[in-house]
Amino acid sequence: MTIFIIQLLNSFFYAAVLFLIAAGLSLIYGVMRIVNLAHGSLYALGAYVSAWVVGGTVGHAASGTLGLAGLLLLLPVGAVAVAVVGAVIEPTLLRPLYRRPEEYHLLITFGLLMILEDAMKFLFGGTPLTAGSIMDHMGSIPIGRLLYPTYNLFVIAIGLIAALGLWWIIYRTKFGVILRATSQDRRMAAALGLNVSRVYVQAFAIGCFMAGLGGAVVVPAQAAVLGMGIEALILAFVVVVIGGLGSLEGALVGALIVGLVRTAGIQFFPEIELAVLYLIAMAVLLIRPTGLFGRA
Amino acid sequence: MSLLETVHLKKYFGDTHAVDDVNLTIEEGEFISLVGPNGAGKTSFCNVVSAYYSADSGKIIFQGEDVSNASVTQRVKAGIARSFQLVNLFDDLTAFDNVALAIFSREGKTRNIAALARRDSEVTREADAVLNQFGLAGKRNELARGLAQGERKLLDVALAYALRPKLVFLDEPTSGVSTRDKGQIMDTIASVVRGEGITAVVVEHDMDVVFKYSDRIVVMHQGAILAQGTPAEIRKNEQVAMILIGSSGPDAFSRKD
Amino acid sequence: MSLAVAKKGAITSIGPSAWRPAVVAIAILLVLAALPSLVDPYQTVLLTYGLIMAIAALGFNLLLGYTGLLSFGHSAYFGAGAYTVAFIVRDLGAQSMELCIVGGLLGALLISALFGFVCVRHTRIFFGILTLALSQVLWSLAFKFFWVTGGTDGIRVASAKLTLLGGFVNFAGPGSFQRFVFAYYYYVLGLFALATVIMWVIVHSPFGKALQAIRDNETRASFVGISVRRYRWIAFVISGAFTGLAGVLWVPLNGLTTPDILYWPFSGEIVFMTVLGGFRTFTGPIVGAVMFNYLKTYAVASTEYWQLLLGVVLVVLVLALPSGIVGTAARLAARFTRGTS
Ligand SMILES: Nc1ncnc2c1ncn2[C@@H]1O[C@H](COP(=O)(O)OP(=O)(O)OP(=O)(O)O)[C@@H](O)[C@H]1O
Ligand SMILES: [Mg+2]
Numbered sequence: 001m002t003i004f005i006i007q008l009l010n011s012f013f014y015a016a017v018l019f020l021i022a023a024g025l026s027l028i029y030g031v032m033r034i035v036n037l038a039h040g041s042l043y044a045l046g047a048y049v050s051a052w053v054v055g056g057t058v059g060h061a062a063s064g065t066l067g068l069a070g071l072l073l074l075l076p077v078g079a080v081a082v083a084v085v086g087a088v089i090e091p092t093l094l095r096p097l098y099r100r101p102e103e104y105h106l107l108i109t110f111g112l113l114m115i116l117e118d119a120m121k122f123l124f125g126g127t128p129l130t131a132g133s134i135m136d137h138m139g140s141i142p143i144g145r146l147l148y149p150t151y152n153l154f155v156i157a158i159g160l161i162a163a164l165g166l167w168w169i170i171y172r173t174k175f176g177v178i179l180r181a182t183s184q185d186r187r188m189a190a191a192l193g194l195n196v197s198r199v200y201v202q203a204f205a206i207g208c209f210m211a212g213l214g215g216a217v218v219v220p221a222q223a224a225v226l227g228m229g230i231e232a233l234i235l236a237f238v239v240v241v242i243g244g245l246g247s248l249e250g251a252l253v254g255a256l257i258v259g260l261v262r263t264a265g266i267q268f269f270p271e272i273e274l275a276v277l278y279l280i281a282m283a284v285l286l287i288r289p290t291g292l293f294g295r296a
Numbered sequence: 297m298s299l300l301e302t303v304h305l306k307k308y309f310g311d312t313h314a315v316d317d318v319n320l321t322i323e324e325g326e327f328i329s330l331v332g333p334n335g336a337g338k339t340s341f342c343n344v345v346s347a348y349y350s351a352d353s354g355k356i357i358f359q360g361e362d363v364s365n366a367s368v369t370q371r372v373k374a375g376i377a378r379s380f381q382l383v384n385l386f387d388d389l390t391a392f393d394n395v396a397l398a399i400f401s402r403e404g405k406t407r408n409i410a411a412l413a414r415r416d417s418e419v420t421r422e423a424d425a426v427l428n429q430f431g432l433a434g435k436r437n438e439l440a441r442g443l444a445q446g447e448r449k450l451l452d453v454a455l456a457y458a459l460r461p462k463l464v465f466l467d468e469p470t471s472g473v474s475t476r477d478k479g480q481i482m483d484t485i486a487s488v489v490r491g492e493g494i495t496a497v498v499v500e501h502d503m504d505v506v507f508k509y510s511d512r513i514v515v516m517h518q519g520a521i522l523a524q525g526t527p528a529e530i531r532k533n534e535q536v537a538m539i540l541i542g543s544s545g546p547d548a549f550s551r552k553d
Numbered sequence: 554m555s556l557a558v559a560k561k562g563a564i565t566s567i568g569p570s571a572w573r574p575a576v577v578a579i580a581i582l583l584v585l586a587a588l589p590s591l592v593d594p595y596q597t598v599l600l601t602y603g604l605i606m607a608i609a610a611l612g613f614n615l616l617l618g619y620t621g622l623l624s625f626g627h628s629a630y631f632g633a634g635a636y637t638v639a640f641i642v643r644d645l646g647a648q649s650m651e652l653c654i655v656g657g658l659l660g661a662l663l664i665s666a667l668f669g670f671v672c673v674r675h676t677r678i679f680f681g682i683l684t685l686a687l688s689q690v691l692w693s694l695a696f697k698f699f700w701v702t703g704g705t706d707g708i709r710v711a712s713a714k715l716t717l718l719g720g721f722v723n724f725a726g727p728g729s730f731q732r733f734v735f736a737y738y739y740y741v742l743g744l745f746a747l748a749t750v751i752m753w754v755i756v757h758s759p760f761g762k763a764l765q766a767i768r769d770n771e772t773r774a775s776f777v778g779i780s781v782r783r784y785r786w787i788a789f790v791i792s793g794a795f796t797g798l799a800g801v802l803w804v805p806l807n808g809l810t811t812p813d814i815l816y817w818p819f820s821g822e823i824v825f826m827t828v829l830g831g832f833r834t835f836t837g838p839i840v841g842a843v844m845f846n847y848l849k850t851y852a853v854a855s856t857e858y859w860q861l862l863l864g865v866v867l868v869v870l871v872l873a874l875p876s877g878i879v880g881t882a883a884r885l886a887a888r889f890t891r892g893t894s
Contacts (some may be wrong), residue, residue, distance in 0.1 A: 035678050037625075037821075096872060102678055103623045107828055108871045110821045114864030122858055230818060234689050237682050245679070274693035278686055282671055285683065289675060346776070372778040384776075386769040389762070397759075397766050401778040406763040413759045455777060 002144030007263050009143075013152040015259030016159025017218050021232055022239035023166060023251040024210030030246035031183045031203040033102070034094060037109040040233025041116035042082050042208050046215025047224035048124045050078030054131035054220070068137040075134065075216050082212025083205045090204040095197070113230070121226055128223035135220045155217045162213065163252050170248060179203060183246075241281045244294025253292060297360050299324045299463055299495050300345070300376075305354035307337075307344050307519075314340035315351070316519030322463065322495060327486070329506040330499045332516035333539060338499045339381055341516065342465040346378045347371045359462070377461035379452040381468045381499070387441035391432055391451055394440055396423040398458035423458070429488050430454045431480075446477045453485055457494070464489065466498045470505070478502065482509060503540065507531065515539070578749075585742055594734050598806065599850060601738050603843035604745040605802045610827045610838035611752050612795020617824070618832040619756055620788045621768030622676065626668070626684030627823045629691045630793035632815035633657075633664040634800030636695065639708035639810045642715075650717050650740070654801050661797020662790060664691070669789030673782055676771070685817050692815035707811030710804045712737070733805075741802055748795060753835065755791065764788050796823070822849075825867055831877025840879050 025039045036042075053059060053074050062070030093112065097104050138154065140147040170176040182189040182199045190196045214232075215224070239258050243250025258277060265273025284291060300322040307315040314337045322328060330338045343349045345356055347368040356364045363371055386394050399419045400406045414420065427433045430450045435443055440451060449469055456464050469485055470478040486509050489496045500506050506513060507527045514524040515536050523536050530536055589597045609631055616622045637660030638653040647653060668687045672680055695702045702708065713729040716722060717740050724733045755761050767774045767781050775781050804810050813819065822845070829848075830841020848866065852859035874881055 029678075033678075035682065093868060093872070100875065103617070103828075104871050104875060106623060106625065106678075106681055107824065108868055110824070111864045111867030111871065113818075113821075114860045114867065116864075118858040118861035118864070122861070230816075234686065234817065237686050241679075241682060241686065245682075271697040272694070274697075275690045278690045281686060282683075285679075286671065286674070289679070348772075348776075368775045369778050369780050372776060378776060380773075384770060384773045386766045386773065388769050389765060393762060393765075397762050398777040400759040400762065405759045406779060406784075407760065409755055409758050409760040411759070412754065412757050413762050414757070416759070419759075455773070459777060 002146055005143055006146060006148055007267065009148060009152060009156070011256075011259040011263035012156045012159075013221075013259075014262060015255040016156050016162075017214050018235060018239055018258055019159050019252055019255035020162055020210050020214030020217070022236040022243070022255055023162070023248060024207035024214070025236050026240050026243075026246055026248065026251045027166075027210065028204055028207035029240075031179055032094075032098075032200055034105045034109070035102075035245075036207070037106055037233065038112035038116055039109075039207075039211050040229035040231070040236065041113045041120070042085065042211040042229070043215045043232050044224065044226075044229030045085065045116060045120060046078035046082045046212030047219045047228065048078070048120055048129060048215070049081045049212075050075050050216035051129035051131045051219040051224045052124060053077045054134060055129060059131070059133070063133060063137075068134070071131070071134045071137065075131065075220070076213065078216040078219070079209050079212035082215070083209035086208025087201055087205040089208075090201050091197070094204070095200070117226070117229070124224070126226060128225045129219070130223040131220040132223075133220075149221070151220055155221070158213075158217050162210070163248075166210075166248055175202075235277075238277050238281045241291055242284045244291025247291065247293035250291055250293035298322060298357075299326075299359060301355075301357040302345065303355040303357065305341075305344060305356065306352045307340055307349055308352055313337075313519040315344055318354075318516075318519070318521055320514065320521060320524075322497065324462075324495055325493055326495050327490065327509060327511045328495075328497045329510040329513045330497055330516060331501070331503070331506055331513060331540070332522070336516040337519040338516055339467055340519070342378055342467050342497070342499065346376055346465060348378075372459060372461075375462035376465075377456040377459045377463070378465040379456045379467060379469060381471065383445075383448045383452050385440040385448060385451055385455070388439060390437050390439055391427060391443065391447075392423055392436045394451060395426050395454055395458050396420065398455050399423055399426075402459050426454055426458050430457075430484055446473045446481060449473055450481060450484065457488060457492075460492070461494060463495045463497070466496060468499050468501065470500070470502070478505065582742075582746055586739070589735055589738050594731060597738050598734055599846065600843070601734070601741050601806055602803075603846035604741050605799050605806070606823075606826060606846055607839040607842035608745055608748045608802070609796045609799035609823055610830070610842040611748060612792045612797075612799070613823050614827050614832055614838040615752065615755065615764070615788055615792045615795070617827060618834075618837070619761060619768060620764045620785060622673075622785065622789075623681050623824070624672075624684040624789075624792070625681045625817065625820050625824065626672075626686075626688030627793075627796050628815050628817060628819040629668060629684075629688035630661045630665050630796040631800035631803070631819070631823070632688075632691055632695070632810075632812075633793075634661040634797030635804045635810040635814055636660070636702065636708070636800075638801050638804045639710050642710050643708055648714055648716050648723075649719060650715050650805070651719055653715075653805075654798065657801030658794055658797055661793050661800065665790050665793020665797070666786075669786050669793065673785040673789055685820065688815065688817055688820060692812055692817070695812040695815050702812070705812060707809050709809050712805045712808060715805055737806060741806075744798070744802065748798065749839065752795065756835065760784070760787075825863070828867075828875075829870060829877055831880030831883075833876060834879045834883060837877050837879040841877060844878065 021039065021043050025036060028034055028036050054071055059071060059074055062074050089112065093108055097108060135149060135151045138150040140149045170179060178194055178199055182194060182196055186196055235258060239251060239254035242257055243254030261277055261280065262273060265276055269276065298321045302318050302320045305315055305318040318341060332338050344351045347366060351364065355362055358374055358376060363374060366374065386397065396413065396419055399422050424433065427436055432447060432450060432454065435447060440448065443451065453466055453469050466485065470481050473481060482505050510527055512524060513527060513530045515522045515530065517539050522539060523530065523533050588600065613624065613627050616624050634657040637657045641647045641653055641656045668684065672683045672687065675683055696704060712733045713724045715724065717736060722736050763779050763784055767779065767784055771781055826841040826845035827838045829845055830839065831837030849863060852862045856862060876884065
């Protein structure tokens with residue numbers, strides 16, 4: 001029973017991180033109709049920056065004066081950095097392409113991926129970076145007769161808060177109305193006097209922020225390594241294919257499904273764990289081509 | 297046996313009754329005009345019969361066979377073709393290739409992977425003949441996207457015609473074309489269609505054109521058939537006049553735009 | 554405005570009646586045939602790689618340029634071909650390259666038929682994502698089932714043990730590698746020429762026209778009686794077979810097959826080279842593949858951060874030269890001839 005609970009928590013932890021990545025991917029697609037192949041690399045960038053800041057001299061100073069709180073305050077730096085990168089990328093690289101067929105969107109974001117991957121290699125070197133000090137500071141709590149890292153629970157909470165926050169922004173704020181209007185009909189939104197360019201930058205930056213946040217929260221538990229983004233992107237794709245590209249609910253449900261299957265997979269069928277995920281995604285697509293929550 | 301028969305055909309979009317219990321019988325060789333105000337359901341009717349949309353309920357009988365569940369390609373193979381209100385062409389192919397493709401497809405030759413399309417002199421000859429019939433011979437090697445609106449309209453019809461269908465739906469073949477060209481296009485279409493004995497259903501707003509060319513006129517309103525009859529009968533029908541006047545100004549029957 | 558940026562009608566304007574392309578093609582072939590005796594073996598190997606990738610890109614472009622489907626998962630079919638060869642050589646002890654080709658093609662056909670069946674139910678972005686995701690199934694299997702696939706170590710395929718042309722050419726004895734490189738170049742060149750001719754016929758056949766019609770206007774294609782999904786599927790399988798053949802030919806030259814060629818960034822490279830050459834032209838993918846091969850080799854040799862370099866090239870390409878090398882050259886040539894006449 002204890003094992004079962006721990007496995008369940010593990011899958012929630014995993015789902016929380018995946019949700020952050022996939023929700024960003026989905027948001028960007030929903031608003032701008034762009035599938036960002038560099039999204040995984042942005043997640044990795046968030047991880048690296050956070051690990052670098054928390055594990056570096058700034059982190060030491062912060063933990064010296066403020067302890068754990070100081071480190072936790074530093075953690076989102078990666079997400080903010082990625083959001084800034086996003087705010088630069090959208091107007092310079094993506095904006096000239098909106099009138100072009102989507103092949104070019106995929107291509108340019110693929111080029112971006114190549115650039116980002118090597119930029120990270122250049123900036124952070126080939127050695128893995130972690131922010132493990134946060135994990136150590138937080139300790140663990142007993143579950144049954146076993147100990148479970150408190151930090152994992154913290155990440156699950158972050159995932160939940162992010163889901164609620166995003167839902168609130170999209171469905172309960174004026175900005176959300178603008179976002180949805182733009183996503184439904186770009187030209188109509190422009191005709192109504194909305195500043196579509198600004199909405200796009202904001203949406204893209206928020207999407208990037210989510211990816212960066214995913215990287216930031218994962219890095220105390222797992223080291224940032226080269227290539228982590230490329231792998232993450234594929235899993236995020238599985239999530240959005242199952243849940244429906246462009247749907248927030250879909251990202252949440254998809255992330256939970258993938259999280260659960262993956263945890264079960266690691267336990268029971270490690271060799272075909274990824275294959276099983278893809279088979280599920282395939283089955284969903286054959287039955288519901290737009291995913292569980294997708295619109296046509 | 298009638299060529300086409302629709303039985304209680306229905307297509308709703310939410311509260312909009314686009315096609316509402318339509319029972320229409322079409323005999324072989326007829327030239328029928330389908331008229332009605334904007335949003336009457338003319339296009340929707342064509343869409344449902346040509347399988348672009350599936351019907352909500354009702355039956356479509358073509359040559360005595362129930363084709364209600366047949367796919368677009370199956371209905372095309374059975375002999376139902378159509379053109380589109382908004383021109384629908386292969387824009388990056390030449391006018392010739394557009395027509396040739398329809399012929400290749402009709403002949404089952406698109407399955408041919410190991411021969412050069414241009415080496416098929418039979419198809420080439422026929423495609424050129426069709427272009428000629430529609431007055432497009434001069435545009436043979438131009439890309440469809442580069443043609444003028446009237447030419448695109450004609451090419452759209454030519455594509456449907458090249459399939460040598462038994463029944464063809466032409467959805468506003470002259471819309472967006474100047475009045476001068478309109479008559480020419482309709483003349484071309486009427487002569488080709490009648491010459492081949494093809495049964496045609498033409499959606500048209502210009503009542504002059506409608507009265508001039510039709511054997512029978514079918515008037516739709518709010519998804520249903522309001523009236524049908526010969527041009528003479530329809531001309532006398534005051535209810536029809538009211539409907540059409542309501543949609544297109546006081547002189548619906550004598551409009552000369 | 555679907556792809557209006559590319560040279561309009563470039564594909565259709567190459568008519569089979571024109572004998573000039575044939576003359577040019579034969580001239581190029583002759584130059585290519587003379588090359589190994591003029592340049593050092595390293596250059597020969599490099600060009601062999603380029604020609605192999607050209608076959609892959611040619612196959613890929615049947616989908617992108619002619620059918621309008623962007624696959625981001627062609628690594629799967631390349632890898633299927635490559636791994637099948639590796640299995641045949643390792644487990645069946647086969648030596649005949651022709652046997653490898655037949656086997657590898659069957660492997661690629663099987664995988665592409667299976668994946669294609671699922672993928673052609675979707676178009677546009679979903680097609681791209683789906684092809685990508687499915688290719689990663691193979692990758693993860695190759696990665697995880699290491700007792701079959703050798704995991705990250707891959708499987709070695711010793712070129713010295715192979716025979717070409719049904720045993721007629723073998724590489725036993727001294728100077729094995731040099732002789733292999735020399736002979737294999739011509740072997741690949743022959744298959745490349747054959748593949749190019751076959752592909753040229755396919756895209757100029759009625760079937761090829763039907764694919765272009767589907768690309769331009771899927772709805773209308775079905776209204777002239779074309780079963781869109783089935784045609785897409787057939788195109789997918791042909792495309793996979795060509796790319797699979799490239800994978801087959803690649804293994805002996807590389808001497809090793811690893812999961813890297815199944816990983817999706819490799820699919821990205823195939824897309825990259827095709828766009829580099831110009832995907833709305835027949836020769837674009839060929840030129841693009843050869844150029845990309847040189848570009849990548851150069852980049853890898855000159856900097857540790859070659860990916861960054863290539864990424865910048867891709868970004869600039871997309872922004873400034875979307876119709877690729879051949880597409881742009883054709884447009885310039887057209888402007889020039891119009892200007893002078
Ligand atoms: N795909 C659709 N989704 C929702 N509503 C539709 C759709 N197609 C048609 N309609 C509605 O069905 C009704 C009939 O439309 P239809 O296009 O058939 O009219 P029409 O007689 O062809 O008009 P027009 O003369 O303007 O072409 C209209 O109210 C239209 O808004
Ligand atoms: Mg209409």
